[in-house]
Amino acid sequence: MTHGRSVRLYLVDGTPTGILTAEIMNWTGHVLVTPRSKLPNALQRPEATRTGLYFLVGDDPDQPTKDRVYVGEGDSVIDRLKSHSKDVSKDFWTRACLVTSKDFNLTKAHVRYLESRFVQLIRSADRANVANGNEPALKNLPESDITDMEFFIEQVQVVLPVVGFDFLRPRVTAQLVSALTEAYASTSNRLDLVMNSEKYGFAAKAVEVDGEITVLKGSRGSTATFSTNIYGALRQQLLKEGRLVITDDPRFVEFAEDVAFASPSAAAAVIKNRNTNGRTSWKLANSGQSLKDWQDASLEKVIDPS
Numbered sequence: 046m047t048h049g050r051s052v053r054l055y056l057v058d059g060t061p062t063g064i065l066t067a068e069i070m071n072w073t074g075h076v077l078v079t080p081r082s083k084l085p086n087a088l089q090r091p092e093a094t095r096t097g098l099y100f101l102v103g104d105d106p107d108q109p110t111k112d113r114v115y116v117g118e119g120d121s122v123i124d125r126l127k128s129h130s131k132d133v134s135k136d137f138w139t140r141a142c143l144v145t146s147k148d149f150n151l152t153k154a155h156v157r158y159l160e161s162r163f164v165q166l167i168r169s170a171d172r173a174n175v176a177n178g179n180e181p182a183l184k185n186l187p188e189s190d191i192t193d194m195e196f197f198i199e200q201v202q203v204v205l206p207v208v209g210f211d212f213l214r215p216r217v218t219a220q221l222v223s224a225l226t227e228a229y230a231s232t233s234n235r236l237d238l239v240m241n242s243e244k245y246g247f248a249a250k251a252v253e254v255d256g257e258i259t260v261l262k263g264s265r266g267s268t269a270t271f272s273t274n275i276y277g278a279l280r281q282q283l284l285k286e287g288r289l290v291i292t293d294d295p296r297f298v299e300f301a302e303d304v305a306f307a308s309p310s311a312a313a314a315v316i317k318n319r320n321t322n323g324r325t326s327w328k329l330a331n332s333g334q335s336l337k338d339w340q341d342a343s344l345e346k347v348i349d350p351s
Contacts, residue, residue: 052207057090058083066092067208072200073150077143078208084130084141093123097145098156098163101129101138102210105174110282112173113137114212116163116181118156135176142210144201157184158194166198166213172305173212216259216305236339237330238309240316245269247297249316251327253336258312258323259305265297271319280315289315309336 050069057064064083067076079087087093098118105113115135119125122143129135144159145151161183167175186194202213236253249264268291274280283289283304292299306312309323317326324337334342 050203052204054208064090065208067204068147069200069204073146073148074197074200074204075145075147076201076204076208077145079141079143081130081139081141084126087141087143088123088126092143092145093126094121095145095149096120096151096153096156097122097143098159099126099144100142100163100210100212101135101176102140102142102173102212103138106137108174108286110279110286110288112212113176114167114173115176116160116167118153118160120153137176140209142205142208154184154186155190155194157181158186158191159198162194162198163201163213166202170213170215172214172216216303236336238327238336239330240313240326240328242267242317245296245317247316249300250330251312253309253327257305257307258309258327259303260300260312260316262300262302264300264316265292266299266316267318268296268298269318274314274319276311276314277318279311280318283315 053068053070055066057066062080064077064079064087067078068074075092077087077090077092096119098116099122101115101117102112105111115129115138117125117129126141129138161181164175164177164180167173205211205213238251238253238258240249240251241247245267247265247267249260249266251258251260251264253259266289280289284291284298288300288302288304289298290301291297304312306315309327310321311323313321313323313326322337324340325335327336328334329336329339332339
């Protein structure tokens with residue numbers, strides 16, 4: 046059973062887009078997030094003088110459908126971040142995230158281990174491209190320290206999506222879907238979705254987990270052209286990146302890998318190559334009910350607590 050978690054956010058500037066801090070009850074870690082424009086203010090805070098690691102995050106100019114992330118560490122991150130801010134090869138980043146410890150128990154060896162593990166996890170999640178030139182070697186630690194650091198990593202994975210960073214959140218893949226089938230069998234955490242077209246002949250499969258639609262590898266879409274598609278630029282970008290490919294049959298495009306979309310309509314529009322309502326286009330695989338009808342029916346079951 047998944048238990049609730051309380052994440053405490055503090056808006057240092059009193060604005061949601063300024064400097065903020067995040068903590069979890071009974072966790073010694075501390076997260077500070079700052080826009081690049083507020084970096085001088087952030088570096089005057091005591092967190093910047095502690096041993097820790099940091100993420101520099103921004104759009105990837107070479108692959109607009111993904112972020113680019115640089116992972117670094119240091120005994121005191123002030124000098125490192127000053128240097129990165131002047132480095133033209135790192136002009137991509139727009140926000141920085143500092144991860145430190147409130148009890149000062151993180152050592153240089155610890156943050157080197159964390160740096161290596163976070164680079165691994167970012168690559169594995171495949172939501173962002175890693176800007177580090179070389180993958181840092183995994184630092185050897187005592188077994189007890191490794192256990193502590195892995196727990197530390199789990200807490201960071203909880204906090205970062207709350208403050209707007211998704212690059213550590215694992216993507217839903219066909220392999221993960223298969224592995225989680227039993228875990229999700231008795232819950233509504235996952236929906237298996239399909240989309241078929243008798244007229245155009247394409248067929249697509251997807252899963253919806255926590256509001257994110259992931260179209261699975263091998264799904265096919267149409268190459269028929271229509272006058273309007275607000276997601277046309279996204280479709281072209283996926284084709285450019287090779288994540289969506291033209292098949293031997295010129296009527297179809299095919300997903301070369303699992304691709305996540307922020308909304309059912311974005312996924313449906315890429316598949317159909319036209320504006321479309323994803324809530325009515327996607328059907329539940331086990332019942333044929335539209336996603337819209339299923340969502341509406343779920344709301345009808347909600348009992349007024351009053």
